[in-house]
Amino acid sequence: MTRLGAGSFANWAGTPGLLEAGPLEERQLTHSAKNHDMDNNDNFSPDGRLLCYDTREMLGAGIGNGTTIEVLDLETGEEIVVYTPEHFVTGERPAPGVGACSFAGDSNRIVFIHGPLLAEVPERGPYAIPNRNGMEVLADGARAFHWMDHRDAATDRDTLPGAHRGGTHRHEYTVDGKRVGFTYNDFLLTQYDRTVGYMEAHAKAPGGASHYFVILVPVALIGASKPGEIEKAAGDSWVGRHGAMRAFIGKVRNDDGETYEESLFVVDVPLDTDITTADSGSATRFPTPPKGTAIRRLTHTWAGGIVRGTLEGDRIAYLGHAEDGSTQIFVIASDGSDRAEDPAKRPRQVTSIPQGVDNSIRWHPSGNTIFCVADNAIVATCVEDGPNFGKSVFLTPRGDAPARLKMALSPDATRIVYNRPIPSYDAEGSRVILHDGTDPLQIYMVSLEG
Numbered sequence: 001m002t003r004l005g006a007g008s009f010a011n012w013a014g015t016p017g018l019l020e021a022g023p024l025e026e027r028q029l030t031h032s033a034k035n036h037d038m039d040n041n042d043n044f045s046p047d048g049r050l051l052c053y054d055t056r057e058m059l060g061a062g063i064g065n066g067t068t069i070e071v072l073d074l075e076t077g078e079e080i081v082v083y084t085p086e087h088f089v090t091g092e093r094p095a096p097g098v099g100a101c102s103f104a105g106d107s108n109r110i111v112f113i114h115g116p117l118l119a120e121v122p123e124r125g126p127y128a129i130p131n132r133n134g135m136e137v138l139a140d141g142a143r144a145f146h147w148m149d150h151r152d153a154a155t156d157r158d159t160l161p162g163a164h165r166g167g168t169h170r171h172e173y174t175v176d177g178k179r180v181g182f183t184y185n186d187f188l189l190t191q192y193d194r195t196v197g198y199m200e201a202h203a204k205a206p207g208g209a210s211h212y213f214v215i216l217v218p219v220a221l222i223g224a225s226k227p228g229e230i231e232k233a234a235g236d237s238w239v240g241r242h243g244a245m246r247a248f249i250g251k252v253r254n255d256d257g258e259t260y261e262e263s264l265f266v267v268d269v270p271l272d273t274d275i276t277t278a279d280s281g282s283a284t285r286f287p288t289p290p291k292g293t294a295i296r297r298l299t300h301t302w303a304g305g306i307v308r309g310t311l312e313g314d315r316i317a318y319l320g321h322a323e324d325g326s327t328q329i330f331v332i333a334s335d336g337s338d339r340a341e342d343p344a345k346r347p348r349q350v351t352s353i354p355q356g357v358d359n360s361i362r363w364h365p366s367g368n369t370i371f372c373v374a375d376n377a378i379v380a381t382c383v384e385d386g387p388n389f390g391k392s393v394f395l396t397p398r399g400d401a402p403a404r405l406k407m408a409l410s411p412d413a414t415r416i417v418y419n420r421p422i423p424s425y426d427a428e429g430s431r432v433i434l435h436d437g438t439d440p441l442q443i444y445m446v447s448l449e450g
Contacts, residue, residue, distance in 0.1 A: 023377075023396045024446040029417070030072060032079055033424045033432035034058055035440045040306060040360060041102040042172060043408040043417065049074055050139055051408075051417060051443065052082075052110050054099035057434040059090040063099035064127035065435070069112050071139050072443065082110065083137045083145055087118040095120075097127035098135075100169060105241075105411075106177035108139040111148060113169050124153075130166035130187040134180065134199075136210070148180065149199055150207030153187050155283040162205050162212035163280055164287070165189075168197070172238060175311065179243035179269075183234055184215060188283050193232035195219045196248050196267075197289075200275055214278035215287045216246060216267045217295065225253045230265070230295075235306050239334050240313025244271055247307045247316050247334075250297070264303040264318050266334060268294045299338045299347060308361045309334060317361050317370055322349060326356040329370060331383060351381050351392055355399075360407035360418070371416060373407055375399050378416055378446060395446055405441070417445045 029051075030036050036053045043051050050073060056066035067090070069083040085096050097115035104111070114135040115127035124131055134148040148171075152163035159165050166187040173180050181198045195217045202212035217233040225231045229252065236248035250265040273292050281287035298316070304327070305319035313334055320330040329350040332338070336345035351357055355375040362371040368384040377398040382388040395416070396404065407418040419441040424432050434440060 023394060024448075026396060027445050027447075028422070029074070029077070029443045029445050030079065031424070031442065033426040033440065035434060036070075036072070036419065036443050037099070037441050038406045038408055038417070038419055038443065039100045040406045041100060041170075041408070042105070043101075043103065044410050045071075045103050045108050045139060046105060046411055048410045048412055048415070050103070050108065052101040052103055052139065053443065054101055054112070056099045057436070058440075060092075060094060060435050062097070063113055064094035064097035064115060065090045066097055066099035069098055069101050069110065069137065071110075080139075080141050081143075082139050082141060083112070083135070083143055085114075085117070089118065089126075093126040095126045097132070100171070102172055103139070104173040104177040105175035106173075109136055109173075109177070110139050111136050111171040111173065111180060113171070114147075124151075128167070129169070130185040130190070132167040132169060134168050134171045134182065134211075147207075147209045148211045149213045150205065150209040152207065152280075155188065158282045158285075159280040159287070160206040161276065161278075161280050162202065162209075162214075163207060164197075164213045165281065168199075168213070170236070172236075174238050174243035175241040176243075179238075180211065181236060181238055181243070181246050183236060186286065189281075189286050191221055192219050192286050193222050193251070195233045196236040196246060198243065198246065198269065202275060204276055212275050213280075214275055214290050216269065216289050216293060217248065217250070217265075218286065218288055227253050227255045227257055228297075229253060231260070233265070235304065237306060237308050239266065239309025239316055241311055242271060244269055245309065245313060245334060247309055247318075249303055249305075249307065249318070252297075261300065262302055262304060263297060264299040264307060264316065264332070266296045266298060266316070268296070296337075298332055298336060301338065303330075305359060305361060308363055310363050310367045311365055312367060315367065317350070317363065319357060319361070320347065320349070322352070326354070328352065329357055329361060329372060329381065331370075350383050350390060351379075352390060353379065353392060360405075362407060362409045362416075364409070364413050365411075366413075371407065371409060373404055373418070376401065376403055378404060378407060378418060395448075402439070404444070414449045415445055415447055417443055420444050 101112035199211035232251035
């Protein structure tokens with residue numbers, strides 16, 4: 001088989017007969033009787049040797065009942081616990097709850113969601129969306145960890161500068177590891193919906209945390225926005241290596257004042273941004289972004305999914321609706337708009353898969369290929385200008401079961417991993433199921449080189 005990882009999709013697709021070739025060989029990497037949830041995150045270590053995942057859903061619903069952060073060593077097959085809370089409770093009021101882990105792009109650091117410590121529950125309450133922090137742990141098995149952000153929900157004074165008053169989640173490092181983006185829900189002012197922000201290591205980080213927190217998108221009051229104002233921001237991801245742009249899906253009130261649209265936006269975050277110029281807010285004042293950031297609207301029709309930018313920062317991929325109503329991948333210049341005079345700056349439909357695209361958009365580092373999950377298969381699509389633009393290749397069988405989910409691409413683009421719910425058995429041969437009776441997620445892989 002021809003190597004895909006090093007070359008462009010055009011060279012690969014131009015190999016005679018390969019476009020019509022059968023699916024790649026799938027390899028099951030994990031077999032242990034527990035969940036291995038990769039959560040659409042940055043699961044590969046920078047050297048491609050380790051994969052991180054969490055084990056939620058074993059003892060109860062959601063991340064709140066998650067009890068371990070683990071890595072899979074792809075060379076040895078060993079599953080290593082890198083973090084577990086010293087004390088935890090599960091059930092309907094769990095704490096602390098851990099999950100949704102991602103590797104840094106520059107080192108073997110892992111960030112993940114961490115709810116309140118058991119000792120904090122009387123004051124903070126159990127795990128909840130607006131009641132969690134980011135924690136960082138090293139992936140060496142020594143379990144050295146620290147809090148990345150500080151939570152301060154005091155109501156009798158202003159929030160400590162650099163702290164938040166709710167919960168951060170979907171943490172994502174920049175490729176250079178210097179900034180961490182996230183989605184955020186406020187605990188004090190619940191009349192505001194979800195928004196996005198970022199943090200960076202800073203000497204003025206409060207409460208013993210390593211990073212200084214700010215929001216990037218000042219959302220309007222739920223149900224009280226003006227036309228064009230953003231009420232919710234989510235589905236966010238970095239564009240480029242250094243974090244100068246964060247793309248997201250914004251919920252915006254239309255000009256009629258009654259209906260809403262979910263559209264693609266970008267917030268510019270200059271690399272010389274003084275993060276301490278942000279306002280952390282109070283019990284009556286929602287936080288505001290640091291000075292110098294700016295928000296741009298790129299589309300005025302529906303956009304969705306977790307948006308993804310190229311490493312070079314020139315383009316953004318997102319889910320949109322094709323003329324036939326199906327959900328497909330579109331690409332737009334990061335400085336573009338669907339109302340731009342220059343056609344090159346407008347969105348361009350990439351996929352034309354009859355069943356539509358499900359999820360898991362990922363760029364090849366070259367910027368010539370986009371991977372996704374469609375028709376329950378792993379798909380590669382050419383986005384390089386030329387005769388192969390828009391051609392899709394199904395890398396695994398299409399339409400079969402069980403589902404393929406939560407795909408990730410290795411840093412060198414030679415391997416794709418993903419989850420599948422698979423019947424799993426313990427050492428005594430007894431079948432193990434999750435709390436809801438479904439099968440645990442196992443990790444599978446296809447190799448893009450041979």
